[in-house]
Amino acid sequence: MPAQQNPVRRRQLVAELRRLREEAGYTQEEVATQLDWHHTKVFRIETGRTGPHPNDVRVMCDLYGMRDKEHLAALIQLAKESRKRGWWYSYRDILPSRYEFLIGLEDEASAIHTFQLAVIPGLLQTEDYAYALCKGGPLELDADEIRRRVEVRINRQRVLAKPDRPQLWAIIDEAAIHRMVGGPEVMRTQLQHLLTVSEAGKTTLQVVPYAVGAHSGIVGPFVILRFADAAENDIVYMETIGGNLAVDKPEDVRNYTTAFDxxxxxxxxxxxxxxxxxxxxxxxx
Known part of the structure; x- marks a missing residue:
């Protein structure tokens, strides 16, 4: 599982490398042949599956005829930043598919909009609540796996303590505040925690009451991540038992943005x- 410190940086780098290749008139296969690489390497780089080494960026840009030294230096710096390991790297063996991608995006986001249908959002969970969720969840985990997953979830919340923390807007279905996760004391403490964070700056919390009936989030939870860079597309992240998903096509993201509105x-x-x-x-x- 590749470690991603700055997935936003990687996406910026990948987009620029793809643009330069297309402007130079090369196919992915032609680039691999010219550089004596495995025929899938350029594909893996341009789909974000492989973080390009700074030396890879250098030779690709040379092949594409890019002679702007400042531009090249900026791309090499992006490559270096995108390859740095985040704090979650040591947990990579127990993280669900693409979960580390979410953590990296949260660290880069300027705003996080999340809807949860049945549980409290991960960024707002207490440790005991998170433990009860992991223990009673769909996966069969041993005690150490549960402990380490809870550590990751609680460490994720440090993003809300940063000076430039993202604005968090969380909407929760009423079912989530009545579901007795972990027992009465755990749930009481969790609700009190929600009260505390809802009074803090940059955190907005709303509940969709039962009286609303069917609503636009009834099909399931999702997270929308937004970024300060206007050129960076919003991303929608969803967790499933079979593997977590990330969507960034503008037309698809727009559907989730409308649902959140x-x-x-x-x-x-x-x-x-x-x-x-x-x-x-x-x-x-």
Whole structure:
């Protein structure tokens, strides 16, 4: 599993290398032949499956006839940054497919919009709640795997403590605040944590009440990640049992953005949400 410190940097690099190749009039196969590489190497680089070494970038740019030294230096720096290992590298053996991709994107994002249908969003979970979820989840994990997955989830939350932290907007179906994950005490503490974070800056929390009935998130949870660079496309991330998915085609992302806007419109306001959380917390026996 390749480690990705800066997936956004990698995407920028890949897009530029692809553009330079196409402008030079080469196919992927022709580039591989010219550079005496395996015939799939250029494909793996341009699809982000392989992080190009700075030396790879140098020879590719030379082949493409790119002589701008400042431009070349910038691309080589992107290659170096995209290959750095993040803190999660030591957990790579237990991370689900593409999960490290999400962590890297969260670290780069300027805004994170998340909808959860049945559970509290990972960035807002307490440690005990996260442990109960992992233990009762769909995968058969041993005690050490559960412990390490919980460590990753809690460490992910450090992104919200950065000076340039992303703005977090979380919408939760009412079912998530009533599901007794981990027992009464764990759930009470989790709801109190939601109250605390909902009063902090850059975090907006809303609940979609049962009274709304069917809504635009009924088919499942998703996360929309946005970036400060206007040239960087938004990305939608979804977790599934069979493997996690990332979508970045603008027309596909737009569908999720529209769904999130509809959820915001029917959800309780942040103040009404806090009132519901207080009531739910008090109702726990």
């Amino acid at each position: 509809h959820l915001r419109a029917v959800a309780l306001s942040p103040d009404e949400t806090r009132t519901m959380l207080v009531t739910a917390s008090k109702s726990i026996g």
